[in-house]
Amino acid sequence: MMTTNEGIGTRPSRQAGVLEEATDAGDAPTTEVGPIEVRGLTMQYGPLVVMKDLSFRVRRGEIFVIMGGSGSGKSTLMRHMIGLQEPAEGSILFEGVDFLGADVKTRRDILRRMGVLYQNGALWSGLTLAENVALPLEEYTDLDAEAIGEIASLKLALVGLKGFGSFYPSEISGGMRKRAALARATAVDPEVLFFDEPSSGLDPITASRLDDLILQLRASFGTTVVVVSHDLASIFKIADRALFLDIKQKTMTALGTPQELRENPPSEEVRQFLTRSSDAGPPTGTEAHPDESHPPARQSP
Numbered sequence: 001m002m003t004t005n006e007g008i009g010t011r012p013s014r015q016a017g018v019l020e021e022a023t024d025a026g027d028a029p030t031t032e033v034g035p036i037e038v039r040g041l042t043m044q045y046g047p048l049v050v051m052k053d054l055s056f057r058v059r060r061g062e063i064f065v066i067m068g069g070s071g072s073g074k075s076t077l078m079r080h081m082i083g084l085q086e087p088a089e090g091s092i093l094f095e096g097v098d099f100l101g102a103d104v105k106t107r108r109d110i111l112r113r114m115g116v117l118y119q120n121g122a123l124w125s126g127l128t129l130a131e132n133v134a135l136p137l138e139e140y141t142d143l144d145a146e147a148i149g150e151i152a153s154l155k156l157a158l159v160g161l162k163g164f165g166s167f168y169p170s171e172i173s174g175g176m177r178k179r180a181a182l183a184r185a186t187a188v189d190p191e192v193l194f195f196d197e198p199s200s201g202l203d204p205i206t207a208s209r210l211d212d213l214i215l216q217l218r219a220s221f222g223t224t225v226v227v228v229s230h231d232l233a234s235i236f237k238i239a240d241r242a243l244f245l246d247i248k249q250k251t252m253t254a255l256g257t258p259q260e261l262r263e264n265p266p267s268e269e270v271r272q273f274l275t276r277s278s279d280a281g282p283p284t285g286t287e288a289h290p291d292e293s294h295p296p297a298r299q300s301p
Helices: 016-026 074-081 104-112 129-140 145-158 174-185 204-221 232-238 258-263 268-275
Strands: 036-045 048-058 063-068 089-094 114-117 192-196 224-228 241-246 251-256
Touching (some): 048 074, 048 251, 063 232, 114 174, 129 145, 224 232, 232 258
Antiparallel strands (some): 036 048
């Protein structure tokens, strides 16, 4: 059985030392199998490699953030972790079971233990909020209609939408739709919750309230939470640990608490990301476009 530290950087790279240092700082040796383990993952679209050599574990009960710049493959990694996309290389284990290598029944059982909140909420527009929340209960349980209705009402109340069960998604605000989607994601009391850019499209106050809901879920139910985000305020508020995907290196280059990574950034890209700093000065004469460094003389009329 691998310890948590051994789940990091299973292939040597220039960043191996950085990753080992980051994990050693926060990981005590353990024989417990984490809810999710990613081993040697390569993500690819045709010939285009998005990310490679990704190896890490998500600890039970933690809020684990996947962060990085736009186009770095954050959402793609989440889709691999929930089984929507197959790896080009590597494997993803859920409670020690290879998800893609499992039989249909085992995969269905694993999916039953997951909840997902997609970036746009992904509510069915033709169904009421209560009917949206009821869908996973109808799919994965044998409860009767009355019990399902009661649970749907309870889940909506827990996210502050008591009395809104008969409303349609088009009749409520964007923040309310996100909360309704969260109610649906928690309908069957999943062990692991995935959030894809939960604060996207929300104003700062609404985004902060959604962060509070995520923290409350973890505190109340011990839920393991995986969040895709580039929202720094949210990352520093909720993350126990954060993984950085480097679009230049095409691999993970940092893993640790956001505070540790900001104070001791392992790379310039991590430092710039966590401090919102580009440090990009004006171009020099040798770096500038020829027309910019030596503009043509004004022609006489």
